[in-house]
Amino acid sequence: MDQSKRTLLKTAATAGIGGLAGCAIPGRASHDTKTPFAVAQPMLPIVGSSEMFPVRRIYCIGRNYAAHAREMGSDPNREPPFFFQKPSDAVQLVPPGQTIDHPYPTLTKNYHYEIELVAALDKGGRNVPLDKALDLVYGYAIGLDMTRRDLQRGMGDQKKPWEIGKSFDHSAPIGPIHPVRSTGHFKNGAIWLKVNDAVKQQANLDQMIWSVAEQISKLSEAFELMPGDIIYSGTPENVGPVVRGDIMEGHIDGLPNIRVKVV
Structure with missing residues (x-):
């Protein structure tokens, strides 16, 4: 060797x-x-450090903003939290101040953006109490949960797993990890996404149905969380399609914007 x-x-x-x-x-x-x-090993840079953050698993919560839940045909008042996963090598680093090329994936004709706050864990556990959940968070990032919507919906209509709509190559563009010691925890603040400078998604983090702490606590009931896990915490309403040539710009108060061009 x-x-x-x-x-x-x-x-x-x-x-x-x-x-x-x-x-x-x-x-x-x-x-x-x-x-x-x-x-x-998929890794992400840590802001202010020469160290890298190794990505173990990518968890995502579905329909975590009420308006988005309604636009997807669900009643946010009746639905408990649910999660899905992406492969760890789905991450695509988006360095601040740069516009990176993002390949339009195969098989889809309806490719959607979803802007999200991402929590990165450096501790793990099972059945983590709510008041201890944020102790697991090492830092935060801004990410996109890219979705082959036609495939997701088609598989859902057939009552089959819709992994093919969510868990594909480059489906998790993400900025670098910002340690909590520098940013604090994100409980409110603007979150928005523009496509070709037109605002498409806009909300506040405090509109999440399930907070980051609640997500961690609930996830730990189903899985043993581990250092290196990252959690995409849900997207606001007005998800929609992009095509080749479109430029997406994502923003969360307190984090540098990310810019992604679909190619």
Whole structure:
């Protein structure tokens, strides 16, 4: 194994991923673990640090703003929180001050934006009490939950899993992680998305049905949360389509904007 592969695997092990391909031993891999090939660990830069944040899982909450729930055909007063996942390598870094190219995905003719606050965890647990939930948060970022809406709806109509509409390559554009020590926790503040300079989504974070703390507590009832997990916390109303050539700009008060061009 050449030196570059050894370095990559050592980085992955240090980041805490276990059970690399070809490894039958559960738990964390060590730098001596032998595998038939190297697998890159998705990571995001941490603002103000030379360290990187390793992404373990991407959780997303559905229909977490009342107006968005209604536009998707649901009653926000009757629905408990529900979650879905994206693969960790769906992240696409959007550095502040840059406009990055985002590939229009295959199979869809109705490709939608969803602007969201993202919470990044550096601690884990099961059945986390609500008053302890924010202790798990290392930092925050601004992200897009990109969606092949026609595929999502089509699979839903067939009562089949709609993973194909949500969990595809580059479906989670995201800015760098801003540590809580620098930003505090985001409980209110403007969130908006523009497409070609026209405002499409606009709300306040305090309009979330389930707060970040509540999301973490509820998630931990179903999954053991771990360091490296990130949580997309839901999108406001007026989700809609983009086509090649469109430029999306996302904003959350207290975080630098992200800009993404669909190509």
